[in-house]
Amino acid sequence: MASAYKTLERVRAKLYWDLRENFPLAFRTGNLVTTLHLTPPGDAYPVVGTFYRHVFNVIRDYFESSGSSFEGIIPKRKTILANKVQYADLAVEIVIDSQVVGHIIYDIAHSRWRFRPLYSTVYKMIEKETGFFAKTSLPRLSRGFVIKSGDIISANLPKSDEYIALASRDYRYLGVGVLLKNRRIYVLKSWTRTPYGNLEGDPNWSKVVSVHRQYLEEKKEEAVSFIRSIYEKYKLPVVISFSGGKDSLVTLHLVLEALGNEKVTVLFNNTGIEFPETVEYVKKTADFMGLNLIIANAGEAFWRGFSVMGPPARDFRWCCKVTKFAPTARVLKQIFPDGALSFVGQRKFESVLRARSPRVWQNAWLPGIIAASPIHEWTALDVWLYIFMERLPLNPLYYYGLDRLGCWLCPASEMGEFELAKSVRRDLYERWEKELESFALSHSLGRDWLRLGLWRWVKVPKDISRLAESVQEDNARGATVSWHLLDSMVVFKLENPRQVPTLTKLQNLSHTSKELLESIESISFDEKEITVKLTRRDKSIVEQLERVVIRAFYCVECLECANWCPRGAIRLDKERGGILILEDNCIQCGICNAKCPIAEYTLKLKSSKADKQSRSFN
Ligand code: SF4
Ligand code: SF4
Numbered sequence: 001m002a003s004a005y006k007t008l009e010r011v012r013a014k015l016y017w018d019l020r021e022n023f024p025l026a027f028r029t030g031n032l033v034t035t036l037h038l039t040p041p042g043d044a045y046p047v048v049g050t051f052y053r054h055v056f057n058v059i060r061d062y063f064e065s066s067g068s069s070f071e072g073i074i075p076k077r078k079t080i081l082a083n084k085v086q087y088a089d090l091a092v093e094i095v096i097d098s099q100v101v102g103h104i105i106y107d108i109a110h111s112r113w114r115f116r117p118l119y120s121t122v123y124k125m126i127e128k129e130t131g132f133f134a135k136t137s138l139p140r141l142s143r144g145f146v147i148k149s150g151d152i153i154s155a156n157l158p159k160s161d162e163y164i165a166l167a168s169r170d171y172r173y174l175g176v177g178v179l180l181k182n183r184r185i186y187v188l189k190s191w192t193r194t195p196y197g198n199l200e201g202d203p204n205w206s207k208v209v210s211v212h213r214q215y216l217e218e219k220k221e222e223a224v225s226f227i228r229s230i231y232e233k234y235k236l237p238v239v240i241s242f243s244g245g246k247d248s249l250v251t252l253h254l255v256l257e258a259l260g261n262e263k264v265t266v267l268f269n270n271t272g273i274e275f276p277e278t279v280e281y282v283k284k285t286a287d288f289m290g291l292n293l294i295i296a297n298a299g300e301a302f303w304r305g306f307s308v309m310g311p312p313a314r315d316f317r318w319c320c321k322v323t324k325f326a327p328t329a330r331v332l333k334q335i336f337p338d339g340a341l342s343f344v345g346q347r348k349f350e351s352v353l354r355a356r357s358p359r360v361w362q363n364a365w366l367p368g369i370i371a372a373s374p375i376h377e378w379t380a381l382d383v384w385l386y387i388f389m390e391r392l393p394l395n396p397l398y399y400y401g402l403d404r405l406g407c408w409l410c411p412a413s414e415m416g417e418f419e420l421a422k423s424v425r426r427d428l429y430e431r432w433e434k435e436l437e438s439f440a441l442s443h444s445l446g447r448d449w450l451r452l453g454l455w456r457w458v459k460v461p462k463d464i465s466r467l468a469e470s471v472q473e474d475n476a477r478g479a480t481v482s483w484h485l486l487d488s489m490v491v492f493k494l495e496n497p498r499q500v501p502t503l504t505k506l507q508n509l510s511h512t513s514k515e516l517l518e519s520i521e522s523i524s525f526d527e528k529e530i531t532v533k534l535t536r537r538d539k540s541i542v543e544q545l546e547r548v549v550i551r552a553f554y555c556v557e558c559l560e561c562a563n564w565c566p567r568g569a570i571r572l573d574k575e576r577g578g579i580l581i582l583e584d585n586c587i588q589c590g591i592c593n594a595k596c597p598i599a600e601y602t603l604k605l606k607s608s609k610a611d612k613q614s615r616s617f618n
Pocket of ligand 1: 551554555556557558559560561562578579595596597598599
């Protein structure tokens, strides 16, 4: 965790503010410019559209609940920034007039938005005795300290858990806290007071773009020459991954500038759980730009996977393989059998993983694909300003405050992001919540599992689980196969298989491993049980057998295995469902068994729980 923070700290975006004109700058110029000190990685982006209204509504509600208003405290400017910060759920710091005025937070415990005033806002609240505040007789304030009722000189305290602006005796220290019982206040954060004033001027984003024109042209030139040099180096057909997001839009534009429309294919991966708005936007954009658009469609694969695996989670992301890698690899293999150069809109400020990624790399999940990111060094502000400058058509979902688009039920999302997205597509979430509800009910997962979004983890992190009344152990995910040993016999028990268990199917799938095939003496089928008599009691054989059983009867037809098969020996089994191994073509290399995401994630989950089965071999 500490090293992750260090990585983000190291790549921290450098942003500035023009104090005379009052707007953000991506570069330092002139004397009246200050550096913005944002929480790492500081990848701040413009607050626009409905999200702008949302931010000020949350601020207004906070002040109104104290019987006051934010007028004279927080100026309502046209150019303001938001920067995501670490919190139990979605939290962004809001930058106005070069200052972090506070955080907009989604409070999952109470399912509501909150405003936490900071720095310039606290300074003004104390100065004007506005909003919820407490002036104390204490010489200083420090984080974690509890202010007693007797230490409070004057105050306007909330009846609920709203944040309170705090000041020490001589106002040298300011802070923010929350009310405890008996009129005591817990100090959440404190700092040394700095006087703040409002800046003059209220320019719009067009003005900001005009100041950045030369800067953006230089960035564009660098990216275009990078694209051309990589293209020359690899001499591979070019494909652009266009997700419908802002980063891929800019990448698309840069690659077209560098290579022209003729040389490129645009690939959109429709995971089947994209916002319908994104699908429509991608098609319209491709049409408008006259692009050769190929769609890697996962169809209903997610829902088939859900019926076997349960909801995906941050630590159980079977969904990416099934809905992204499998259809994308299939399409790329068909169109570019000898490999391709894929340009993607990946930036180092987005995550620790991306901060550590090089600008050009070999894609581990897409064989033969070299990936390159022309905008690796671009900040979110660079991307937004470039879009404004080039007047590129932006996915309308960004105007709702959705900073990261993609699968609408992605478990990596915060609950606050789902809340923002619900304002656009409530219907999608109603369906998802129903699915989750019935899953929770049938596995006795408790009401917090849904309410707090605990479904987003198999192993719930401590900062989230402490918000729950109780956290039930989540043993509900993965293909429901279990087995036990009886001497040299393995007895498999199957619950809710997707394919009807038959001997033919199991024999067909067993063909993928020579070692396994040679170790099977006999197979017998009972109602829900399969008994396999082995020639030897061997852990690795049983593990191979378990993979084969999962593939034979819980296949979700993603065809990821077929992508990896060196002999093209895997087909969909039209008669029985699932897949069919063309035994004459199969060389029994076993790759397909290793690459099946349903088997892989089910077994990974089991091994992380060190279940009794693996211990029974000791
Ligand atoms: S067996 Fe193949 S098609 Fe079926 S789920 Fe596994 S990888 Fe997908
Ligand atoms: S990957 Fe292909 S050749 Fe290898 S075992 Fe599987 S089906 Fe056979």
